Amino acid sequence: MHWFANRRFLIIALIFLLLTWVMFVTSRERAGEGKVEYFFNTAMAPLESIFSYCGIVIHDSWKTVTHLAQLKVENDLLRKEIERLRTRQLGLEQLQKENEELREAAGFVKAQAHEMVAAEVISVNPSNWSRTLTINRGKNDGLKKNMAVISPQGVVGRIMEVRDNTAEVILLTDPRDGNYIGGMVKRTQNMVIVTGGGGYLGECTVKPAVDNFFTDLKNNDIIITAATSDLFPKGIPIGRVVKVSYGPNKMVTKAILQPMVKLNKLHIVFVIKEKHDPVSSESSAPILPGGE
Amino acid sequence: MRFVILAISVILLIAVQSTWLAEIELFGLVKPDMILILVIAYGLYHGYYKGAFLGLIAGLFMDVLSGGVIGIGALVKMAAGFSTGLLQKLIFKDNLLVPTLAVFLGTVIFESFNLLMHISFHANYRFSLLFVSAIFPLAVYNSLLAPILYYFLLRMEKYIAEREA
Incomplete structure (x- = not known):
């Protein structure tokens, strides 16, 4: 009997019982959420929205930064490739011009x-x-x-x-x-x-x-x-x-x-x-x- | 040291003038006279004595390569080096506008002299026609290239001064 004389134990036991009751009550199919749940959920929604938005922004920004870094590397590679192809094209055009000149020259000599x-x-x-x-x-x-x-x-x-x-x-x-x-x-x-x-x-x-x-x-x-x-x-x-x-x-x-x-x-x-x-x-x- | 660099510069400039610059048709058939630019710039930097000497040697070299009357180019470029060299103590050497203006005026004066000398040796040229169609474009062309050449001349002088110090 002396356990119940101790108030702390009494409170803990009561909380335990209360929680058990709540668990039983909430485990059953309900017509709707309780007022307490409704209040907290409603109050938290704007804050959650802000946090969610910030999260998306940070995530997107990070994604953009990493993507940009990738793009830069890709861009540099493409630029180099374009430069290489352009130089090659110029060389080919020069060769084609020389070829035409030589062809014309050969025809001229023959004639x-x-x-x-x-x-x-x-x-x-x-x-x-x-x-x-x-x-x-x-x-x-x-x-x-x-x-x-x-x-x-x-x-x-x-x-x-x-x-x-x-x-x-x-x-x-x-x-x-x-x-x-x-x-x-x-x-x-x-x-x-x-x-x-x-x-x-x-x-x-x-x-x-x-x-x-x-x-x-x-x-x-x-x-x-x-x-x-x-x-x-x-x-x-x-x-x-x-x-x-x-x-x-x-x-x-x-x-x-x-x-x-x-x-x-x-x-x-x-x-x-x-x-x-x-x-x-x-x-x-x-x-x-x-x-x- | 300076002599070697100048000799190499003269050879390279004439080679560029006879090949690459001859293909560019910026001002009709006119080619820029890189040697005249060099001589004027050198005269401005070093005075009339060295300017005239470089003009004489470079002009003579160009005359020999050109295959025409030998001496016209040497005389013209020596006069150019000498007269621009007289301005040496009157001008501010580091300002790139000075050689640009000097090259423009120098080209008009000395290329006119050059053309008149050719005409006096029976070349079939008409001075009045070519003064407008060739000498004036040449002066513009030369003065556009003058700051670049003068900049390299300043760098060369700095390099030589550091080596000799």
């Missing part, structure tokens, strides 16, 4: 009756006032001074200096004294002399070979090499007349010529070692008239 040697342009004259270029063929390839240099589009110039393995080509646009080519107007067959310079950089001057004026010369007339030329085979396009100049008697005394060949974009040229002009045809070979 010509002349004995020719193909040469690659190594460099151009560093000065703005001289128009020459250096090619990778020289004495060892049988090149000699004053040999004609052409491209599939037309006249380039002539050999000015020959070294063992390189040669200097003076372009038809070089303005120095003595640099001229005999030609004729394709439309009228009038004989002309083409000298370098006289207009903008990269242009030539055309003057009549016989008289002091042209009887008939118009803009866009094509000038070709004449049969009288010692160096060049006949019929090779030299350039197109872009501006005619009138003298005091209102006659055309000279004209400015734009070369057919883009002389600053040359990579491969052909040196004519020996020319064989065909007797029957007007033009020696199917030389492509640039710009026509």
Whole structure:
């Protein structure tokens, strides 16, 4: 009896009984939740919502951070890959361009009756006032001074200096004294002399070979090499007349010529070692008239 | 040391000018004159004596490579180095605007001189036409490249000064 005299034991026993009763009561099917449960659940809901929201934000943020790190690595890899492919593509485009140039060159050589040697342009004259270029063929390839240099589009110039393995080509646009080519107007067959310079950089001057004026010369007339030329085979396009100049008697005394060949974009040229002009045809070979 | 670096620089600049820069058509057919830029910049930094000497040697080297009348380039570049060298004590060396302006004016003056010299040796050029179509674009082109070259010149001088100290 003395146990019940101790209040602590009494309270613990009562709580135990109460809990047991609650367990029994709540273990049964109920019509609805109790008021106490309802109160606490309702009170906790907003707080839980906030916590839940924060949890989602933190989780999502963490996920984003880790994902971003992954994306960055992936991005770096893709960038490197793009760079590699771009470089490769550029290389392929360059190769394709070279291939086309070589194919064209091979076709050009085959179509010509002349004995020719193909040469690659190594460099151009560093000065703005001289128009020459250096090619990778020289004495060892049988090149000699004053040999004609052409491209599939037309006249380039002539050999000015020959070294063992390189040669200097003076372009038809070089303005120095003595640099001229005999030609004729394709439309009228009038004989002309083409000298370098006289207009903008990269242009030539055309003057009549016989008289002091042209009887008939118009803009866009094509000038070709004449049969009288010692160096060049006949019929090779030299350039197109872009501006005619009138003298005091209102006659055309000279004209400015734009070369057919883009002389600053040359990579491969052909040196004519020996020319064989065909007797029957007007033009020696199917030389492509640039710009026509 | 300085001589070796300058010699290598001149050779490399001419090689670049004859190959890569010749392919770029920024201002028509005009190529920038890297040697003229170097000579003007060097003259501004070191004075008329060294400027003229570099102009003479580099111009002569370029003339030999160009295959035209030898001496025109040497004379023009020596004059460029000499006259810009006279400004050495009047200018602030570290300001990149100074070489830009000097190269612009120097190109207009000395390339005109260069062109007139070529014409006097019977080159078929028309000065009035080319002054507008070639010399002016060349001056713009050169002055755009001048700060870059001048910056490298300053770096080279600093490097040499550190090595010699």
